[in-house]
Amino acid sequence: MKTMEIEMLPDVDVVELDNGFRALLVERGPLPVVASVLWYQVGSRDEHTGETGLSHFLEHMMFKGTPEFGKGQIDVQTSKMGGSNNAFTDTDSTAYYFSMAADRWETALEIEASRMRGCLLDPVEFESEKSVVLEELAMGEDEPWRPLFQASESMLYQTHPYHHPIIGYKEELERLDAASMRAYYERHYGPNRACLTVVGAIDKKRTRRRIKELFGSIPRAQERQTAIAEPQPQGERRAVLHTPHSVTRLCIGFPTCRTGERDDYALDLIANDLGNSKNSRLYRRLVIKDQTVTDISVMNEPRQDPGGFFILAELHPGVPPEKVEKAIREEVAELTKQGVAERDLRRIRTQIESSFLFQNETALDLAMKLARFEAGTVKGYRTLEEVLPTYDSMTRKELKETAAKYLQFDRSVVVWGLPAPVAETKGRKKAIAKPKAAKKKAAKKKTAKKKTPKKKVTKKKVAKKGKAGSKKQ
Secondary structure (H helix, E strand, O other): OHHHHHHHOOOOEEEEOOOOOEEEEEEOOOOOEEEEEEEEOOOHHHOOOOOOOHHHHHHHHOOOOOOOOOOOHHHHHHHHOOOEEEEEEOOOOEEEEEEEEOOOOHHHHHHHHHHHHOOOOOHHHHHHHHHHHHHHHHHHOOOOOHHHHHHHHHHHOOOOHHHOOOOOOHHHHHHOOHHHHHHHHHHHOOHHHEEEEEEEOOOHHHHHHHHHHHHOOOOOOOOOOOOOOOOOOOOOEEEEEEEOOOOOEEEEEEEOOEOOOHHHHHHHHHHHHHHOOOOOHHHHHHHHHOOOEEEEEEEEEOEOOOOEEEEEEEEOOOOOHHHHHHHHHHHHHHHHHHOOOHHHHHHHHHHHHHHHHHOOOOHHHHHHHHHHHHHHOOOHHHHHHOHHHHHHHOOHHHHHHHHHHHOOHHHOEEEEEEEOOHHHHHHHHHHOOOOOHHHHHHHHOOOOOOOOOOOOOOOOOOHHHOOOOOOOO
16 A cells, blocks of 8 residues: 555645745656646636636637747747647636656746736737637537536536536627736736646756746735535426437436545545446446437536536437436436445446556646646645545445435436427527638637536546646637
């Protein structure tokens, strides 16, 4: 166990500046590469009505120039040095990351320091990029899972800002102006709202000095405000959507817990037992035995405020929806009654452990993992010490109690996506905006996190600390 603990928690040097900036440094060889992740504590949960989508839109604009790096120069400089960069936005965070050769990686630090408070946010660029974001939103409307998941979240979180989609609403994005974005940027972007992780072939002493030089004098932003709490649900909430797709789909959601809480770990194990492999309950029942669905998956999605637990299914043509929902309810009830079988619990733990350790494989994987835990859990990156031991400590009795606590259908949301009539489907397809040919390639690179749940949800702890689903143009 001692060896495993060393693998879970690398040798981390912590840099803390007076303005609240915090950096984690890990020297790692043998390859001469360095990865850096700058993780901001700002996401869609920080947006108010009228400004939804601003966090994601601002992520785009952070690549549009600073006084030190003009328009297009961030990508040009990165490319010239043979490196790569990208970004993503989710409900709780926005992150920017670089991978570069060890002899030139400090340019990434210079770029991040320059755009932390010096992003140009040029009004002309703003209007141009707005059209890209709106096209991205329009393309997403034709993605089969996005409308179901958005409807599920909007009902699961009726008061909390998680109610809003990360990409925002078309009507609000159209009305946004550059002045509103600048106010949002100045309010939320600053050293006290960011954490930097650097992993690779670095000189820790020099890196520490450069971080102090580049970030030490940057003024603080406002402290993060506490979001409005979501009240306990008073009953099941249901919706039926008619979508321009030929497949009937189902999304069931339950409110759960925060990232890193003990119940979070229990729900990971429960999700794997319920629906994330060919050995899972729902797969054996619905895919193999009943042959009513073509695909079934389960997703534990904790967040910095209470998260959700989702069951996703795609039905065979002609199968009555009520038959599938009845079977899912029966299997969930059986899980809460019997718990996870011991043989299955051993298998699931092994799968989770393998996935968790594989996330140390590359410098960028480890830098991202450290950043997720540092920003998303109470104990920060040191939570890594507790992850696998916590999974190992879970008993069948505890898992059964956790399932009974959260997987209650009188607290759930149930959303069906049914194929729309032919005439209606044709009308909707005409209404969906198509990206211009010149921008189609760029638009495909960027999809807002959580709009389209993956069919196969990997069994891991780290990736669900913030899904990297939205990427820059």
